[in-house]
Amino acid sequence: MKYLCLVYLEEQKLHAVADSECFACGEAFRSSGALVAAEALQPIETATTVRVRNGKPTITDGPFAETKEQLAGFYLLDARDLNEAIQMAAKIPPAREGSIEVRPVRDLDVGSAAT
C-alpha cells in the first residue's frame, strides 16, 4: 500500500535541515525498495492556484496559507501498513523541525467503465 508523506515546515525552517540529509534519507528508502517518488518543493511564494469554474480556468497567485506551516516536499512510499509508514515517516529528517502528514493513497474508483 502506498502512503504519501507530506513534509510541512514553517517558512523560517525551510532550510533548517541540510538538503544532503534529505537526499540521503530518500536514497535509504530507495535501497530498501520503499521509495516510489520524493521531491522537495520551491517555497510557497512560487505557487499558483488553478481553478476551473463554468468551464473557465482562473489562475491566482498563492495560496498563501493562513497556517504558519507550508508544504515543503513529499515522499511517496510503499509500506506494508500504517505502522511501517509511521516508522518510515519518523525517519524523514524535517520531522524534527516541522511535521509529516501521512496519507494513505486511494485507488480511483473507476468501476467497470475502465474495462
Added chain:
Amino acid sequence: MSATNPVRETLNAIYQSDSRRVLATLIRLLGDFDAAEEALHDAFRAALEQWPREGVPANPRAWLVSAGRFKAIDGLRRRKRFDALDESGHAAEIAVHDTAAWADAESVEDDRLRLIFTCCHPALAPDAQVALTLREVCGLTTEEIAHAFLTPAPTLAQRIVRAKAKIRDARIPYQVPTPAELPERLDAVLRVVYLVFNEGYTASSGATVTRHDLSGEAIRLGRVLVELLPAPEAVGLLALMLLHESRRTARTSPSGEVILLDDQDRSLWNRDLITEGTRLVRQALSSRAFGPYSIQAAISSLHAEAPNAAATDWIEIVGLYDVLLQMGATPVIELNRAVAVAMRDDPTAGLVLIDAILARGELRDYRFAHAARAELCRRLGKTTEARTSFERALALTRQEPERRFLERRLADLNQG
C-alpha cells in the same frame, strides 16, 4: 422460545463470556470490523437455531468462529454473483479460506490483544480510542457509551464509524506491537483503561459522582490485560483501580454527598479489593520495571492499610510522591505531594507549597487546588482566606455533589 429455555440461557452465558473473543478472531480472519460484527451476529443466530436441535457443541467458541466464518464466505459468494469485479471481496475470501490461521489456540488468545492494541492505536483520536475500545473490546452498545459519556448517541456512533474507516483505509494493522514498540503502545492502552475508570469514578460533570458501569468495565479490561500481558505497569494500574474501587461506598453519603478520605468510615472499605490490590502492588514493585501507575497504587495501598488519617505513613507517602515527580513532574502531582507534606509536617508547610504552585498559574482553574488550599487555611484558623478559596473552588466545579460539599464547607466556616 421462552426465556427459561436452557439452550438460550447457555447461549446468553457464552455471549457474555466469549462473544468478544469470537469477534476478535473473526476480525483477524475477515480483515474487517464491520464484516466481523455481522458474522458474529449471524453465528449466534445460527446457534440459536441449531443448538436446540443438535445440542450444544463440545467447543462452543470454535463452533461460533467457524459458523461466523462460513456465513461471511456465504455472504461474499452471494455478493460476488452481483459484483464479479470486486477485488477486495476476493482478498477477503482468501483470508477466510486460510483455515490454519484460526486453528491454533495461541493466536486465538492473541486476537484479544490484537483487538485491544488496534482500538487503542495512537493514530486514532483519543476519544475515538475510548469509544472503540468500549464498543469492540467491552461489547457496550453505542447508546450505553453515549449515555456514560453524556455525549449524543449520533456523535458517538459517528466517532466509531470514522475510527473503523481509518483502520480500514489507512491500514492500521491488526497486530500486537513488536517488543521495541510495546512500552509506548502499552502506555496508550493503559491511558485508555484509566480514562474509562476515572470517567466512571470521578465524573467531571453530571449529577452522580460515580458511574459504576464504566469503572467496572475498566477493571474488567485491566484484568484481561494483566492476564494476557502481565507487564508491571498493567499490574500496577489494575492495583490502582482496585484500591480506588475499594472505597466506593465510603466516599459518598447515602444522600450523595462527597466524603473526603480523612472523614470516610474505613469499615466500609472493601477488604477483598484491598487485599488483591495490595498483593498486585507488591508484584508490580518487585519487578523493578514499574512506573507511575504502580507508584500511585503504592500510595493508595498505604492509605488502605492505615486505620485512620493520623496513623497513615505520611513519610512514606511523601517519599513516593517524590519518586513520582522524578518520573515526570506535573503540577497535580506536586499538589498531592503538598497535601501529604501538610499531613506529615503541619498545615503551614503544605500551604506554602500550594501557594507556590498556584503562583505559577498552571492550576489557577483547577478546583481541587483551591479546595485543598481552603482546607489548610481552615485548619490554620485563617477563616477569610479559607472562604475565598472555597468560593473559588465552588465557582470552578461543574458537579452537583461537589457543589453541595463545598457549600456545606462554606456554611460550616460561617458558623465556626
